[in-house]
Amino acid sequence: MSETLPAEATLVACLCAAWCGTCTSYRGTLAAAAAAHPELHFAWIDIEDDSDALGEAALDIEDFPTLMLLRAGRPLFHGTVLPHAGTLARLLAALAEHSLAPGDAARVPPAMAAAVWRLAPLRPV
Numbered sequence: 001m002s003e004t005l006p007a008e009a010t011l012v013a014c015l016c017a018a019w020c021g022t023c024t025s026y027r028g029t030l031a032a033a034a035a036a037h038p039e040l041h042f043a044w045i046d047i048e049d050d051s052d053a054l055g056e057a058a059l060d061i062e063d064f065p066t067l068m069l070l071r072a073g074r075p076l077f078h079g080t081v082l083p084h085a086g087t088l089a090r091l092l093a094a095l096a097e098h099s100l101a102p103g104d105a106a107r108v109p110p111a112m113a114a115a116v117w118r119l120a121p122l123r124p125v
Contacts, residue, residue: 003121003122004121005041005117005120005121008071008072009041009071009072010039010040010041010069010070010071010095011040011041011068011069011070011071011116011117012030012033012034012037012040012067012069013042013044013067013068013069013070013120014026014027014042014043014044014045014065014066014067014125015045015047015061015064015066015067015116016044016045016046016047016064016065016066017046017047017048017064018046018048018049020064022065023065026064026065026083027044027125029083029084029085029088030065030088031125032085033085033088033092041120041121042125043116043119043120043121043123043124043125044123044124045119045123046123047061050115050123053115053118053119054112054115054119055109055111057108057109063080064083065080065083066078066079067079067080067081067088067091068108068113068116069091069095069100069105070113070116073113073114073117074113075106075108076095076100076102076105077091077095077100077101078102078104078105078107078108079103079104
């Protein structure tokens with residue numbers, strides 16, 4: 001992946017923590033989804049390692065896995081999901097059908113969304 005995302009790209013970013021066993025297990029699920037959806041960009045972002053870039057809002061994430069979906073840098077979805085392949089598949093299907101429920105997307109601080117967008121090419125799944 002390049003060091004910048006294409007301007008109109010759609011990004012699926014997992015906001016995780018290295019110490020979280022659920023996150024570690026979920027990484028394989030996310031990698032399988034990435035392989036099945038080459039039209040999307042996927043990233044694995046550790047909220048503690050990248051806390052300086054993400055800002056204080058990242059440290060407010062208490063439940064994992066938390067996903068942030070962005071299109072052209074704008075949040076479409078932000079929220080905690082069940083760590084199951086079927087849940088991710090339904091989320092990606094809703095994204096494709098343009099029927100995605102936004103979760104807390106409206107509450108994502110613009111600086112955090114911008115940081116996730118910038119970090120994504122450097123943190124592939």
